[in-house]
Amino acid sequence: MPDPDLIHITKLAEMYRRLGERYGFPQWRSHGDAVDELVMTILSQNTSDVNTGRAFASLKAAFPGWQAVVDAPTEAVIEAIRSGGLANQKAPRIQNALRRILAERGAFDLDWLAELPVGEARAWLTQFDGVGNKTASIVLLFSLHRPAFPVDTHVQRVCRRVGVAPANASADRVMATVEELAPAEWYYPLHINLIRHGREMCKARNPRCEKCVLNEICAWYRA
Ligand code: SF4
Numbered sequence: 001m002p003d004p005d006l007i008h009i010t011k012l013a014e015m016y017r018r019l020g021e022r023y024g025f026p027q028w029r030s031h032g033d034a035v036d037e038l039v040m041t042i043l044s045q046n047t048s049d050v051n052t053g054r055a056f057a058s059l060k061a062a063f064p065g066w067q068a069v070v071d072a073p074t075e076a077v078i079e080a081i082r083s084g085g086l087a088n089q090k091a092p093r094i095q096n097a098l099r100r101i102l103a104e105r106g107a108f109d110l111d112w113l114a115e116l117p118v119g120e121a122r123a124w125l126t127q128f129d130g131v132g133n134k135t136a137s138i139v140l141l142f143s144l145h146r147p148a149f150p151v152d153t154h155v156q157r158v159c160r161r162v163g164v165a166p167a168n169a170s171a172d173r174v175m176a177t178v179e180e181l182a183p184a185e186w187y188y189p190l191h192i193n194l195i196r197h198g199r200e201m202c203k204a205r206n207p208r209c210e211k212c213v214l215n216e217i218c219a220w221y222r223a
Pocket residue numbers: 158161162201202203207208209210212213214215218219220221
């Protein structure tokens with residue numbers, strides 16, 4: 001019986017190489033301030049990138065700073081982010097997260113998380129309502145350049161289909177598998193390429209398997 005870890009690491013390495021040859025190996029670039037990234041990622045839940053950007057810009061335009069967002073009536077924050085969808089849910093989450101960051105750190109600052117081991121930093125962020133491992137990992141990887149691997153629906157789907165993780169693996173299981181098996185410098189390019197691949201080729205419905213650079217190693221295709 002082949003060692004499942006060996007299968008996963010071999011596929012992971014091959015997937016990384018093939019996606020990189022297809023799309024390039026994106027270099028890490030800062031996505032900006034970590035508090036901004038946290039707020040933006042909360043806004044991005046269950047909506048498109050366009051709506052997220054619109055809601056974030058509207059929030060920034062409506063208030064002069066994070067303190068004003070914390071002090072504002074929740075209805076005013078809801079109004080400011082309405083274009084992003086689920087505003088009734090997201091506004092209190094944003095206010096609560098900002099309030100706790102300020103209460104615990106005395107400033108709207110998350111840069112200090114870069115000094116913590118990733119597991120501790122992620123555990124600190126996931127205390128907030130509405131912040132799961134995906135959101136926490138995005139903040140850690142994109143803003144703070146820490147070795148955290150965010151798993152969204154595209155990343156999860158491609159990894160499961162190819163067989164990098166079990167076919168029924170949760171997003172957290174996929175995250176743990178990649179973080180255990182892949183070198184940290186792969187996380188950023190692999191994440192970016194998997195999202196692109198999931199959107200353009202390995203769609204939830206009607207994946208374009210015949211044209212896919214992963215089809216030779218894909219368990220789902222072979223089955
Ligand atoms: S072969 Fe098909 S199922 Fe497999 S990764 Fe490519 S598009 Fe997705």
